Amino acid sequence: MFLTGQCKKCGGRVVFDIGDMTNEEVEAYLKTSDFGECRIGYHVELGKKDAYYRINWYPAFPTVDAAKAHNAALQEAVNQNIRVGG
C-alpha cells in the first residue's frame, strides 16, 4: 500500500511505499530511521524521519500512481488558493 505525506520543513509532498506494514510498524520505522536528505527540497537533517515527515494515514492507496494523483490534487488545491493583488 501507499500513503501520502509531506515534509514538515520544505512542504514537499511525498509518497510512502509501506508494502504490507501496519501503521504501527510504519511509525516505529520512522522513529528509528535517519531522515538524511530530503528528496524534494534537498535539505539534509540529522534527526529521524518522524520529526520531518507528516503522514496522511487515510486514505491508503493500492498503487503509487493513485497516491501521486492524490498528492497532485492536493498541490493543485493549494495552488488555487494563491491570490495576488485584488
Ligand SMILES: [Zn+2]
Ligand atoms: Zn523537505
